[in-house]
Amino acid sequence: MRKEWLARLIVIVLAAAAVAVPVGGWYVRSQGILMHARMAETGGWMPENLTVEVGQPLHLRLTSDDVMHSFAVGQSDESPVDVIPGEVTEVTLTFDKPGKYTFYCTRWCSVNHWRMRGTIEVTGPETTAEAVKPPLYVTLGLDIDAEHHAEVVPEQKPSVWRGANLEGVVPNGYQSREYYLSHSPVELWQALRGETSLSQFTDQDVWDLVALVWQSNTNHQELKEGQQLYTTNCAACHGEAGAEDGVFADDLDQPEDRKHADMQTGEMTARPADFSDLEHMLAASPAHLQGKILRGGMGTGMPYWGPIFTEEQTWALVAYLWTFQFDTEDHP
Amino acid sequence: MNKLQEIPWKERPSPIAGESTIPRRYAFPERINLAHISWLRPLLHNRWPQFLVRTLTLAGFVFTIAAGLLGARVGSHNFAIIFVWIAWWTALKLAFIPLGGRSWCSVCPIPLPGEWLQQGGILEKGERRFGLNLRWPKRLKGSWLQSSGFLLIGLFSAVTLTDAHLTAWVLLGLFGLAIGLSLVFERRTFCSYLCPIGGFTGIYAKTAPVEVRVIDTTLCAAHSDKTCYQECPWGLYPLALRDSAQCGLCLECLRSCPQDNIAVNLRPFGTDLIANIGQARQSNRLDEAFLALVMLGSALAFSAVFTGPWGGLKTAAFAIGSYKWLLYGLGFLALNLVVMPGSFALAVWTGHRFSGSKTQLRRAIASQAQTLLPLGLFAWIAFTISFAFPKANYVLSVLSDPLGWGWNLLGTINPTWSPDVSSFSPVLQIALLLVGLFWSASVAQRLAKTDARQNFRQTLPVLAFCLAFSLAMLWLLVG
Numbered sequence: 001m002r003k004e005w006l007a008r009l010i011v012i013v014l015a016a017a018a019v020a021v022p023v024g025g026w027y028v029r030s031q032g033i034l035m036h037a038r039m040a041e042t043g044g045w046m047p048e049n050l051t052v053e054v055g056q057p058l059h060l061r062l063t064s065d066d067v068m069h070s071f072a073v074g075q076s077d078e079s080p081v082d083v084i085p086g087e088v089t090e091v092t093l094t095f096d097k098p099g100k101y102t103f104y105c106t107r108w109c110s111v112n113h114w115r116m117r118g119t120i121e122v123t124g125p126e127t128t129a130e131a132v133k134p135p136l137y138v139t140l141g142l143d144i145d146a147e148h149h150a151e152v153v154p155e156q157k158p159s160v161w162r163g164a165n166l167e168g169v170v171p172n173g174y175q176s177r178e179y180y181l182s183h184s185p186v187e188l189w190q191a192l193r194g195e196t197s198l199s200q201f202t203d204q205d206v207w208d209l210v211a212l213v214w215q216s217n218t219n220h221q222e223l224k225e226g227q228q229l230y231t232t233n234c235a236a237c238h239g240e241a242g243a244e245d246g247v248f249a250d251d252l253d254q255p256e257d258r259k260h261a262d263m264q265t266g267e268m269t270a271r272p273a274d275f276s277d278l279e280h281m282l283a284a285s286p287a288h289l290q291g292k293i294l295r296g297g298m299g300t301g302m303p304y305w306g307p308i309f310t311e312e313q314t315w316a317l318v319a320y321l322w323t324f325q326f327d328t329e330d331h332p
Numbered sequence: 333m334n335k336l337q338e339i340p341w342k343e344r345p346s347p348i349a350g351e352s353t354i355p356r357r358y359a360f361p362e363r364i365n366l367a368h369i370s371w372l373r374p375l376l377h378n379r380w381p382q383f384l385v386r387t388l389t390l391a392g393f394v395f396t397i398a399a400g401l402l403g404a405r406v407g408s409h410n411f412a413i414i415f416v417w418i419a420w421w422t423a424l425k426l427a428f429i430p431l432g433g434r435s436w437c438s439v440c441p442i443p444l445p446g447e448w449l450q451q452g453g454i455l456e457k458g459e460r461r462f463g464l465n466l467r468w469p470k471r472l473k474g475s476w477l478q479s480s481g482f483l484l485i486g487l488f489s490a491v492t493l494t495d496a497h498l499t500a501w502v503l504l505g506l507f508g509l510a511i512g513l514s515l516v517f518e519r520r521t522f523c524s525y526l527c528p529i530g531g532f533t534g535i536y537a538k539t540a541p542v543e544v545r546v547i548d549t550t551l552c553a554a555h556s557d558k559t560c561y562q563e564c565p566w567g568l569y570p571l572a573l574r575d576s577a578q579c580g581l582c583l584e585c586l587r588s589c590p591q592d593n594i595a596v597n598l599r600p601f602g603t604d605l606i607a608n609i610g611q612a613r614q615s616n617r618l619d620e621a622f623l624a625l626v627m628l629g630s631a632l633a634f635s636a637v638f639t640g641p642w643g644g645l646k647t648a649a650f651a652i653g654s655y656k657w658l659l660y661g662l663g664f665l666a667l668n669l670v671v672m673p674g675s676f677a678l679a680v681w682t683g684h685r686f687s688g689s690k691t692q693l694r695r696a697i698a699s700q701a702q703t704l705l706p707l708g709l710f711a712w713i714a715f716t717i718s719f720a721f722p723k724a725n726y727v728l729s730v731l732s733d734p735l736g737w738g739w740n741l742l743g744t745i746n747p748t749w750s751p752d753v754s755s756f757s758p759v760l761q762i763a764l765l766l767v768g769l770f771w772s773a774s775v776a777q778r779l780a781k782t783d784a785r786q787n788f789r790q791t792l793p794v795l796a797f798c799l800a801f802s803l804a805m806l807w808l809l810v811g
Contacts, residue, residue: 007383007454014391022398022735063736065405086409086736 032059032090037069037083037105040115045103047118054098054124062089069109069116074102074308082107098124102307108236111251114303135306137291140182144291150186150282154207158185159327162205163212170209171195180217181315184285185210185325211326218319223328226320229313233305242275242324252301269301275324282325289318363597365547367586376583376596379455382438390441393503395734400500404736410496411734414726416503417493422720424533425712433537437530437580442506443523446514447565463515468525474619478531479626483668485528486630487661490637490649519567523580531623534577536709538604538702543597544579544586546571551593560585560594570594575604577620602771605702606778616694621701625676628704628801629668631711635808639718676701679793687790700794703776707798710768711805714761718809721753758810765809769802 036046042065052058062071064085071091072080081089083105095101105116137144173179174188183191192198192206201209231240237252239245253271273292275281293314296304309317367376375381392415400412407413428436450465452458485492485502492498510522523530546552552560552571561569563584570585586594636642637649648656680697683689689696728744730736739745753760776791776798 001456004453004456004458007387010384011387011390011454014387015394018391018393018395019398022395022402025735025737025739026402063404086404086406086733088737 032061034061034063034088035071037062037064037071037116038066039110040112041110042066044116045105045118049118050120052093052095052120052122054095054122056094058093058095058120060091060093062091063087067109068107070106072104072106073120074104075310076101080106093120095120095122098122100307104308106232108247111248113236113248114301117303135291135294136181136287137294140287142285142288142291144288144295148184148283148288149279150184152186152189152203153278153282155204156207157327158204158207158211158325159329160208160211160215161327161329163208163210166201166205166209169197170213171197175213175216177217180213181286184288185214185282185322187285188213189282211328214319214322214326215328222316222319223323225313226316226318227323229309229317230320234317237272237301238275239272242321244272244274244276246272270297272300272302273297275321278325281321286315286318289321290314293317363543363595363599365595365597367594367596377587379587382583383455385439386441386444389439390444393441393507397500397503397507399735400496400498400503402735403496405496406736407494407496408723408726409730409733409736411730412496412499412503413494414723414730416499418720418723419727422716424529425709425716426720429533429536430540430709430713431542432581433540433542433576434530434533434580435542437523437533438582440523442510442527443514443520443565445507446511446522447520449511450514450519463518465518466516468517468521472525474525474617475531475534475623476619477526478528478534479619479623481526481528482531482623482626482630483665486633486668487664488652489634490646491652493638494650520565520580524566524578532627535620535623535627535705536712537576537579539602539705539709540576541599541601541603542581543573543576543599543603544570544581544583545573545595545597547593547595548591551591555591557590559588559590563588575607577604602706602775605705605775616692616698618694618698621676621698621704622673624701624704624708625672626668627708628711629672631708631715632801632804632808633664633667635715635718635805639715640808676704676794676797679797682793683790689790699779700776700791702779703772703791703794703798706771706775707768707801710764710771711801714764714768714805714809717753717757717760717764721757725749761809762806765802765805769798772798 033047033050036043038044038046050058060071062081062083064083064087066085068085069083070080071083071089072078073093078093081091083089099122101120101122103118103120105113107113109116170192174191179188188210189206192209193203198206198209230238235246237244237246237248239249249272252269273280292302293309294304294306296302305314366372396412396415399410403410403412407417424436448454449462452461488498492502506527509526513522513526514520549571552558558569561567564570565582565584566578566580568578568585573579581596583596586596637646640646644656645660648654648660651657677697680700681693683700684691684693684696691699725747728742728747732742732744733739773795776794777788780788780791
């Protein structure tokens with residue numbers, strides 16, 4: 001009988017150990033917030049809404065249940081971290097201002113990659129509400145959904161280098177930051193075309209001056225940041241060269257018979273905008289483009305980036321978009 | 333007196349026990365009785381070695397379920413997926429079955445708690461036992477339910493094999509079913525009639541080089557207590573064993589025989605396939621034939637889904653509940669329930685008709701189905717090596733991080749070594765399929781000779797069936 005009891009003891013000890021290891025580990029892990037990342041089609045972030053107090057560390061343990069994702073918090077200086085299937089990435093966040101922050105995936109994980117978003121509500125003592133500055137397209141009263149087409153387009157790609165070599169000076173009013181942000185290239189071209197001091201130049205010359213004005217309102221650092229943002233967040237749909245040929249572009253281009261059904265569910269998508277389309281792009285002002293970025297393209301699948309990009313980042317992105325239209329080389 | 337009390341749990345001394353010595357081998361001089369090898373004998377006779385292995389597999393099984401439920405759902409990072417569907421499934425097909433028959437059944441953890449409850453103890457039978465001890469309905473006997481269970485798992489295999497959570501629930505379901513049945517029915521009802529892996533293991537155990545047999549039949553005939561039968565958890569009487577399909581190699585008969593009249597033999601491969609040819613006890617069971625055909629059909633289907641180039645088929649197999657999955661399911665069932673049985677029956681009927689054989693068609697189908705066993709076993713082995721070796725390094729990875737939580741217990745979370753079998757894998761698969769085909773042809777020829785006319789034409793259509801199956805597997809695995 002002693003053997004029988006010994007056998008029972010062995011069975012109980014081993015079975016208990018087999019249960020204790022995973023359950024104990026699970027309990028320890030549960031002390032932090034384990035966040036699972038899945039493609040948006042199968043759930044996105046879980047959990048997707050978090051709450052933390054100002055100044056309190058928020059410890060997250062990130063893991064992916066399917067493909068590689070990346071975790072980033074909008075309007076934050078924190079670098080994105082990769083979220084790898086089967087591995088745990090730990091992140092600790094501390095917020096010094098109350099508010100609602102958006103976290104999102106920066107990896108092109110699926111066609112609905114942009115839907116992988118969640119929020120962190122940071123609560124804290126009431127502070128004086130900061131005056132919210134409306135975006136420029138709102139101040140200007142632009143209808144960013146209205147059709148816009150340039151009536152004239154250049155024969156060649158406008159060149160910064162050729163514009164800089166012309167023996168003419170663009171009047172100061174057209175070079176100001178305010179004018180640049182609120183006018184489209186074709187509006188600038190038409191205005192310059194009406195200037196008598198520039199009457200000796202050909203139409204193409206004036207387009208080159210437009211490119212020069214664009215360059216005077218940006219710089220190398222801003223373009224580099226814009227390119228990085230574009231590559232990470234936009235190229236999946238719009239394509240590396242902005243020619244609506246990103247890896248997800250075809251999936252967004254729905255057949256007519258599905259459009260109606262998806263309109264009912266709010267999942268309607270459309271082929272992404274073509275930044276290499278002259279007529280379309282030269283008729284859009286920087287304020288217009290920034291508005292699209294901030295608000296998103298209603299009913300097209302274009303996400304809203306307002307909670308994610310800072311204002312500086314949106315202008316950097318807009319400045320970079322013009323590189324698809326202008327020849328930016330200083331010395332060809 | 334209830335049914336439990338009818339069973340003489342307490343061993344009584346045999347009237348001729350005093351005469352017991354290690355008996356001489358009578359019937360099978362070409363075999364090696366492992367129970368007579370001096371260093372192995374105590375390991376087989378003593379319950380402790382087997383008990384310790386069983387306890388370890390039980391703990392591993394419980395851990396697997398817990399890992400599947402609590403760990404990462406990514407298959408490649410979860411112990412449940414890698415150890416069940418890569419390590420164990422591979423070991424079963426490459427080692428346990430071909431070398432040991434139902435040797436896995438002797439240490440399988442699934443029936444153990446139920447069995448211990450039934451007998452009221454682990455090593456020793458207790459006075460207080462649990463369960464109704466009912467007999468399994470006669471109508472449900474045979475391997476029909478095992479075939480159905482295998483098909484059911486096959487329908488969901490694409491997801492089960494990759495989703496740790498689902499794998500855990502399947503294992504938990506089997507565990508619960510085995511315990512529940514033990515409390516209602518006698519002995520190992522679950523293992524004998526329901527376990528889908530038991531069906532798979534059982535039919536291919538006939539090809540294996542291990543058997544438990546009686547040494548001297550006259551001793552058994554004179555022994556009135558039949559302690560071997562009383563002690564057998566499977567309800568088998570060793571004297572009546574005609575093949576190794578049902579014997580779970582638990583060795584309780586060996587331990588309980590007062591005459592030391594049980595042998596654990598090493599024997600030539602495939603002995604059961606030809607042992608009973610021409611004898612009255614030759615199998616005429618259609619359920620075994622059907623099970624053998626289900627195994628062939630499943631090997632084809634799994635090869636197409638998991639190793640084939642058809643992304644659409646793979647997607648359909650994964651999209652459970654969608655109309656594409658329904659089409660896949662219909663195709664899978666049609667292959668196993670109609671195409672394979674229909675074409676095999678047609679092949680046997682054709683050979684039967686043109687050879688003028690006097691054998692009953694039912695018996696002909698059952699006996700010719702023996703030819704499918706080497707074919708199926710080697711097809712499964714060939715299929716297994718297509719994915720087992722390339723994924724072998726996952727085993728090291730999940731040993732270090734069994735729950736996919738970022739642990740690195742053994743420092744092998746990212747093994748630098750990965751077996752590259754791409755160069756010799758196709759050659760090995762071709763060789764394996766050829767071995768299976770030629771072995772099947774050999775069995776078919778032996779079966780044909782049992783007919784008085786010794787007409788080889790009888791086996792030609794079945795051989796054509798085997799050849800067609802081999803070519804299909806070759807196409808799916810090697811291209």
